[in-house]
Amino acid sequence: MTVKIGILGSGFISDRYITALEDVKNSEVTALFSSRKERAEELAARRAPGAKAYDSMAELAADPDVDLVVIALPNEAHVEAVRAVAAAGKGVVCTKPLGRTAEESRELLAIVEEAGVWHGYAENQAFAPNLVKIFDMLASGAAGKPLTLRGREAHSGPHAPHFWDAETGGGGAMLDMGCHMIEVARIVFGKDNPVTEVFAWGATLVHGDKTTGEDSAVALLKFAGGELATIETSWIERGGMQLRQEITATEGRFVADTMSTPVWGFVENPGGYLVEKANQETGWVFPVPEEARSYGFSQEMRHFVETFAAGELPSENFHDGVAVSAILDACYASMRSGTWEPVTL
Ligand SMILES: NC(=O)c1ccc[n+]([C@@H]2O[C@H](COP(=O)([O-])OP(=O)(O)OC[C@H]3O[C@@H](n4cnc5c(N)ncnc54)[C@H](O)[C@@H]3O)[C@@H](O)[C@H]2O)c1
DSSP: OOEEEEEEOOSHHHHHHHHHHTTOTTEEEEEEEOSSHHHHHHHHHHHSTTOEEESOHHHHHHOTTOSEEEEOSOGGGHHHHHHHHHHTTOEEEEESSSSSSHHHHHHHHHHHHHHTOOEEEEOGGGTOHHHHHHHHHHHTTTTOSEEEEEEEEEOSOOSSHHHHOHHHHOOSHIIIIIHHHHHHHHHHHOTTSOEEEEEEEEEOSSOTTTOSSOSEEEEEEEETTSOEEEEEEESOOOSSOEEEEEEEETTEEEEEETTSOSOOEEESSOOSOOSTTOSOSSEEEOOOTTHHHHTTHHHHHHHHHHHHHHTOOOSSOHHHHHHHHHHHHHHHHHHHHSSOEEOOO
């Protein structure tokens, strides 16, 4: 069975998802949506020749040549998009974060469950090969029981205005990037081991001219089993994307640093794409080879296509999106109160 895929959005992550789907057997991108049709046409011509261009989400979702719809739109458009796809009875993958709050994520879960449609939550770090190796080694007992995790994601700030608009986007760096590390921590410590309370700090240290959201944030997540995750996010760190996880266990430890690339060099002239949000093209450079695979985008799309074709719920689905949103809500409550806050599922 070839799974025919429609993508909503024609920006940064849509482009990544198209690259990722090129790695997935039995899938074909058949339709693209942008609120400006010419952008969908341009993306189709450049990246998915033959795909139909739409400026209506409902029409794309109703296309008989679309089985599964991937939502790659700004946070504030996820509800409208999931509604349109569920109304057409199609499977839906939604990019992270699922909703802007736990209430919104629960609404999205209710929409897909009431419509009875298949749902996937696109958290790429759950599929990043370096992290999957750690998950597998932990599962085999190689390092004993994981006890603490320190996860950080940082860059110098997002590429599009909707991220900076904290009121419509739903938050700042913690919402945008904390969601990744929260899901990694849930996988490491067990999804049946809930986060019970969090303590968080956030501040706008540099970008007050652009956003009312926090551009720097830290959160401590206490798990029911006693484990602790420390999550750091930053929109103020220059020098390219930073993605790092450190895990301490009773009989070992792991470090995954996606930016410790297997190649680096010194160049006096620009030599093409290096890495997401690189701040420089010359001097010492640290390109990430096969970025879509290194970051887990190809593997997540493969998992979604395979589980959709098999009629099985994927390992990352809207239930996970809801759990992550509940933890993020508690982080924002803690930033406001200055105290530990419970996580309400
Ligand atoms: N690692 C990841 O999985 C990852 C990485 C980056 C972004 N994202 C997520 O993807 C989503 C989009 O981010 P992006 O980086 O692609 O943004 P982007 O600005 O590059 O692209 C967004 C697209 O949506 C369109 N758009 C904007 N507002 C819209 C609206 N109200 N209705 C319909 N279309 C609208 C834009 O024209 C553009 O085509 C966000 O939810 C973001 O959190 C996920």
